[in-house]
Amino acid sequence: MKGPLFYSKILLFGEYGIIQDSKGLSIPYNFYKGALKSDENPTEEAMKSNQSLVKFVAYLKQLQTEQPGLVTFNIDVLQNDVNGGMYFDSSIPQGYGVGSSGALVAAIYDKYASNKITVLENLTREKLLQLKAIFSNMESFFHGKSSGLDPLNSYLSLPILINSKDNIEAAGIPSQSATGKGxxxxxxxxxxxxxxxxxxxxxxxxxxxxxxxxxxxxxxxxxxxxxxxxxxxxxxxxxxxxxxxxxxxxxxxxxxxxxxxxxxxxxxxxxxxxxxxxxxxxxxxxxxxxxxxxxxxxxxxxxxxxxxxxxx
Structure with missing residues (x-):
């Protein structure tokens, strides 16, 4: 089994500032990526990831109970897959500021959320804020406090412009120049x-x-x-x-x-x-x-x- 790929992200501008309502701009960075997987003979790394997922599932169960209406997961299916050894196979370095936990959160939401907002919908500001709130709560398991932007970027694979806490939008950025010196x-x-x-x-x-x-x-x-x-x-x-x-x-x-x-x-x-x-x-x-x-x-x-x- 191998799930779809989710990419790392780079917050070009806005680190720390967005906590205080500055603007921010986050872009997907396709050099690193991760996907949910299960193998017959897992490596030590895979088993470590699986152990972390066991704790994450317990946290998501609690989240559903404490915040009904925020997000519902097919918890039984998720629990079964994790019990069966599922792990997050990722090339995204951890602790490097490129969104390793964000990609994992996006992958779990994509596969197990029961009434998920999809990338193909018309992504209104309300839907983006709703996704950001869901991801913020999910990712808090890893960081203690999360804006939810990393998973949002990873999930949508689009540049995201943060105008303020309650105003975010998918953004078009100038195209790259293969011959540019900058x-x-x-x-x-x-x-x-x-x-x-x-x-x-x-x-x-x-x-x-x-x-x-x-x-x-x-x-x-x-x-x-x-x-x-x-x-x-x-x-x-x-x-x-x-x-x-x-x-x-x-x-x-x-x-x-x-x-x-x-x-x-x-x-x-x-x-x-x-x-x-x-x-x-x-x-x-x-x-x-x-x-x-x-x-x-x-x-x-x-x-x-x-x-x-x-x-x-």
Whole structure:
């Protein structure tokens, strides 16, 4: 048995900001993917995934009881499949900020939700918000608190524009240019990040008035501008605003940036060869980079593994 594929995602802009109602833009990233599977002779990895699914099923049972009307699953079928060794076969690295749990949540909803909203329907804002609410509750099992955006992106496989908490829409993004020098890329920090501790630090910081002021007057301002610039294909303004965003993050989100990357982050701002920003909650995993000249960025970052995400 092998289910349909669900892809990883990249939140280009909006990490942390969307908790405070900034804009956000999330795109599918087809390089990594996962599917539900069962095998006669499961590997150790598969058995570990299956054990995690056992706990997830118990959580979904509870969710159905506590929030009737939110979502109904064919729990007996799901329970049988999990008892039979079903697991999530995924190439999506965990703790890297590219949505490993989101793809799993999307796969379970797709296969076992009894009255699911499908991708083929006319996706009104109400339906998108309903899906986001369902996914937020499902994914909270993995992170403690989830916006539901990662599974939504994975499930729909469409770019999603977040205008505010209650206003999201499927978005068209400028098409890539195979000959373009500019790029959005991933830099592998080589460290696994954990979402929950990072979000906790952020929530603690929110208690500080100065931090809240910085978020509004700088972080959210530049995030919103970057989203608008990217969607309009205004690359000149995009790089100007990404540079400012990169500076704000380096000054105010230091715990989310692994220490050995503080100088590399600063170098990008000083040389203009590239600008770095958080990919997901930070603390490790991938770091997202923007450059007007990918070859130049590769030379500057020659000691690191870079993956092209989007070319323009």
């Amino acid at each position: 790029a959005v890329f991933l830099l592998d920090s080589g460290i696994v990040g954990e979402t929950a501790p990072m979000v906790n630090i952020f929530m603690e910081n929110l208690k500080d008035q100065g931090f809240r002021k910085m978020l509004k007057s700088q972080f959210i301002k530049y995030t919103d501008s970057c989203v608008e610039n990217f969607l309009q294909g205004d690359m000149k303004s995009l790089f100007k605003n990404t540079k400012e965003l990169s500076k704000v993050v380096l000054s105010n989100f230091k715990p989310m940036i692994p220490e050995q990357f503080h100088q590399i982050w600063q170098n990008g701002i000083e040389t203009n060869d590239y600008y770095l920003k958080l990919c997901g909650s930070g603390g490790g995993g991938y770091i997202l980079g923007f450059t007007q000249d990918f070859e130049k960025a590769k030379k500057s970052l020659k000691d690191y593994k870079l993956e092209m995400v989007y070319q323009f």
